[in-house]
Amino acid sequence: MKPEAKKGHAPAALVRAVKCTKCGAPIELRNVQSLSVVCGSCGSVLDARDPSLAVLATVHRQNKRVPMIPLGSKGRLKGELFQCIGFMTRKTYIEGSDYFWNEYLLFNPYKGYRWLVEYQGHWTSVKPAHLTPEASGSGYLFFGEFYKHFQTCQAQVWYVIGEFYWQVEAGDKATLEDYVCPPNILSLEKAPGETSWSVGTYVEGREVWEAFALAGDPPAPSGIAPAQPSPTGSDGAKVWAHMAAFLLIALLIHGLIDSISLKKRVYMNSFQYSSAETEKSKVTDFFELPGRTSNVIVRTSAAVDNHWLFNAYALINEQTGTAYDFGREVGYYHGVDDGEAWSEGAQVDEVVLSSVPAGKYYLRIEPQTDLPQVTYTVEVRRDEPQFFVFGIVVALLLLPPIVLQFRQHSFEVRRWAESDHPMTEEE
């Protein structure tokens, strides 16, 4: 059980070389405030305040662990210099499996104690919480932030080495309650007669490695840690707010373009097709496409009934000789199959031609049909804003926030899967 640590007041620590009272192995004492020191060789717990290092407890150790941060090494974490003076591995037993994590005790004579907790390659920098969090619903309020209950478990010290500010030995048990508000975590540690709060912040392994100048690379994180910040960041709400603003602007742009658009019919006429005619191609009268470069809408209608009409069109600029070739079909079919009525196609077709410059134009029409004769009407309109473009813009603006939201939700589902309150995909 870790009692609440007091802030250090001692001057810079001096290293004192001693020998284990039990086995004679060399031990270094770095912190005059330490109450106990655990021999790395035999695991005996010695009284660090007793000049003769009286044996407080003897432990039969089955396993050994090598701390990734060597005892005695110094590092600057978040700008503050600390020395690693103790290391322990703790474990908990959940649903038939043991889960292990490592805790490094850091000390600075002016800043006091810190813990670096490592679990599956995830690191958390923990310090004592000198204020007691305020209970609120399923969690606690701490400095205005709500910490939600994540997990409660029974922890046991499995391996320990170095100096501590309380008497610690392998086998020590405590109840741990974790509350998260990523990237922060509140932990309540309870043992008979004692409770202590600590508050931690998620730290990248790379940061720990750089702080303590450790060789190689930090172990790759596995899974998601309780306090791990979401990779999608905390921008979700802001991105949605921006999306709403962009949609409003898009609507204004659409309204603006709509207000300056001509939306004008520039030509309309009916033509008669007859298979008896030698020359079936026709040209229309000249018509003016006014205004700026904009779209042209060509509408073809024909009273075809279970027949089709296909017009090969050329919209020809009289001045430049540039033609815009396109083909359109009008076909309407209907009938009854197995007692069920059906229909397909329409007697009207419309096409929007993109970005046609202003000028004097005519249409050359070359009709084909399976009818001996048919009347068709051609209407040309100019400069009509297309709502589908607005639809595409809405879809493009919506896509990133939706993807972000989805990724954020998936991340939270994976985070809480390891907790006492797993989320379902539907939540």
Place this chain on the structure above:
Amino acid sequence: MRLKTYRIYGIAILLSFLYLQYVGWALTDADEVPNVPRSVRDNPGSYRSHYHQHYSGGK
């Protein structure tokens, strides 16, 4: 960072939207044929449309 990226993305989308709506952009486009002779008006059958040969028609 994501917010900044989305801000840039959104502004690019809106500017493109403004431009495309202004020039009357549409999904369907015609084949542009340059230098069509003026004689087509007097002899419409002389013009060879891109679509004349391709259509077989109907259902």
